[in-house]
Amino acid sequence: MAASLSLLVIVAVTIRAALFRSGLAELIAERVEVVSPITAWKRVIEGLALLDLGVSPYSGDVFHETPLIIYLFHFLVDYAEITFMLADVITAVALYMAVKDFNKQVFRKQKFSVEAERYPADCLELIRSPTEMFYIPLKVAMFYLLNPFTILSCVAKSTCGLNNAVISLFVLTTIKGNVLLSAIFLCLATYQSIYPLTLCAPAMLYLMQHQYVPVNPRRVAFWWFVVQYLFMYLGSLFVIVCLSFFLLGSWDFLPSVYGFILSVPDLTPNIGLFWYFFAEMFEHFRLFFLCVFQINVFFYTVPLCIKLKSGPAVFLMFMQLAVISIFKSYPTVGDTALYLAFLPVWSHLHRFLRNIFLVSCVLLACSALFPVLWHLWIYAGSANSNFYYAITLLFNVAQILLVSDYFYAFLRREHHLTAGLYLKKKDGSEATLVLK
């Protein structure tokens, strides 16, 4: 397995290196689907230039990355390509290890359940075998490293790749059960883009399950754990924000990074839902809809947590990552790539998926149509923004359908595991379940 993983890494790095050397890199770095105003490498360079001149990098409304990133590249700017390739490799390896560990746990849990005869007799075909689970970690790494979205994002030197690395390290440490590191990486991810804040809930849920803390708000142990975790999380967040302040010598970065993410002043088209909506809206509704749109990202945490509190928290994490990457204010394809990498983990749900063919066709077509409609709109001038937004909308609807399909399939499998696979009606004939 290690050999195939290294082979995969070599292939992935070769593809990236070749693309870096080709003329395509510049073209890709300009694509709005791949870079956002926050993650664009061009803007990081601008920030570095300002920093070298002794001016605050946040003056002039160009640079919106966090201070840590700019100080990182202050030293690494000559090795930027290697850094980004390394970030992708780290993400893939972290996900590989995380999923391997997670699968072990799933299998152990399943073995206990089977031994305790907790599953109905006709559910044998739903039980997962080690052979089918063996290749899943490798597939996860492959889905991340060879996904065209990741490759594009890496070649464009979008800092999104670094965010993904931090998030995947968070997933790894969480699955390994290391509370402190999990909190630290989550804090780093939050520091980078706010939205991973919602991953707090699945992390705590997972760690509680891991340490056999009852998930019950009426128990003291539950609250004690929550306080512990939040203390570590907020503490490291405090440290890191203060560190940024001391590095930079001013609080400029707060409005320029987080204000920029939350108030969405830059309406450059991207694959998200914000730009068109806020470009079309009357100014006096702006604040209201801004709140609605931003709350939307965070809100799904509550129902998802309630519904999935007994299930594996990694599924909840996957759902959260998907929700973030769909509804965040400046999404890029790099964000999408991260949650798509988790799909092989849920390969046992494939038999319950309903729209996978339709959804994958739509996602495929949309990915091809983005550059075409952009060309027609911006260069040829014969189409307009509505064409492009229509594709954005379709792309996001397809993503939502994909995620909800997985959610449905997950719940349905859980249901079958308790109620039996072949449902009978009271009179003994076979029954159909209908979503109502």
Add this chain to the structure above:
Amino acid sequence: MVISQTQKRTKPGDSGSFDNAATPAMNVSGPGVGNKMGLLSDPNRRRALISLLTRLNAPICALCYFAGVCWFMGLAFEPFTLRTYMSENAMGSTMVEERFPSGERALATGKEFAAHKKKVGGMPVDWLVKTMQARGLEVFTQSFSRTLPFPDENKERYIVKGTNVYGILRAPRAPRTEALVLSAPCSPGENNNQAVGLLLGLAHYFRSQVFWAKDIIFLVNEHDLIGMQAWLEGYHHTNTTGMDWSPLQGRGGSIQAALSLELSSDVITSLDIILEGLNGQLPNLDLANLFYAFCQKIGVLCTIQGRLQRNDWDSVSGYSHAVQTMMLMVMKQASGRPWGDHGLFLRYHIEAATIKGINSFRQYKTDVTTVGRLLEGMFRKLNNLLERLHQSYFFYLMPSLSHFVSIGYYMPAFGLLAVILLLRALGLWVQLASPPVRAADGVGDIVQSSPGVLSVLTPLVISHLTGAALYILPTRFQEIAVEHFPVSETEAVVLTAIAIYTAGLALPHNTHRLLSGEGTEQGWRVLKLVAVLYLAVLLGCTALINFSLGFILALTLVPVAAFVTPHVPKTLSAIVLVILSPAFTLLFSVFFFQELEEMPVSFQDGWLLYLSVISQGILDHYLYGSLVYPLIALMIFPCWLLFWNILFWK
């Protein structure tokens, strides 16, 4: 849980299949939502639809194809088209008083120009500069040079050196932020002298007018499109094709519209407007409307595709006339090449058209003064523009100058063809998702599908490598080919391309067996699913950018994609497949185009024409950045090879 009353015998959830019988009720949606969600959630209706689509797949596909072709042919029928109308208010009425008086003088200037051209043996730069300066323009020149990737045998040029001369009439009434262009090519021989004469005459006349709010640039470009490309690149500070040109010394504002003039006789019988530009891009329809409106006003016969419009749309001959006009436009647009000097403006978001004077044997003649008045009127109207032309359509086909078909009307024709691909893909998916009974448990599936990936990937990669060879090798290997074979460079390029194309047919089939052993029944289905979806996306994108190209390719490739399996009779299918391949499509198009132009050719001439069309296509790509050649070589041809591969699947 709500257990419905219907009885089902299906096993719950075969991997990924559409027709899942059981669906648990979840707290996700409230009561009643399920009913509204209809197709997506109701398993019974869903399965009924799927089974209908799979059972009737072939008849529905045939019906769709037939309907698509009929729809397309119906587009030229006048009651189904829209009348053109001026959308731009700033150009709304033709209430301009045209007073251009000096047609005779323009002709005299044209003769003088011809004499100087003959004397210098090319572009009389000094004379042009002097004449333009005498007419009160700010005059500048731009020199350019370009070595073609291989000699252009049609125009007999290889190393091109030339000079563009342009004069700017500064707008007296506005801050000079916008400009209009009138251009005339300086062609070799006796062509277009009158156009240059008229251009200079108009410059002289416009100079004395006070109402110009936009700079007017009078451009005489040498070596037609190459000169135009150099000038436009210089004007916009871009260099997309690696041409050498000297930077422009003077420029006006941003160019709003451009007209290119071609006039080779003292009197004309009609004016023809040419709209098709690079990559099938068209100018805003209002530009054509403007031309039509002024032709009506001044009383000049006007044509599109060199064809007058007829009023007897309800007769068979009238309808076929309209169809032929539209087909000419479709063929020209599909070729992706600029059909006049205006074609390169469109890339820079500048609305442009070429106006060409035609002198036929018709009795009624129009003199140059009238043409000058027409141009004056058009420029006066364009001068009134407050913003770029954007009100009217950019996507249209014209069965006659007074009628057009907009994107909403012609896209369904393509859509009906594309639906066939989706239906086929759906059918394959259902077949793949419900495998034979033995592979019921998950273990069997995994073992079976792992060679599947490899057997799909190998043909994909090899086909694309063949495509890449077709794109790269012809121009790279011309020296070697010329050394070893008795051919010229141009022939070498074209024949290499044809050779690689033919070699591609021999190469990729059965290559998957090298890596993955015997191909399985599942294997070709997966490959076909991939190929069909690939083709659908490819054609969809092509049709959005260049409808005509997308439609013609769909017309030939969709039947291939629909019927190919390894189980159809090999020889017959192979012949059909080859006949429907992109190269043969091009060959038929050449003959068909000649037929439409009413210049039918013999097979021998047609073949020579075919070779020259290929070389022109390759040249268009290298000189102006036309995308048709790379599209065919890198995408369409490999995609077709995949179907070829499926036919010979073992």
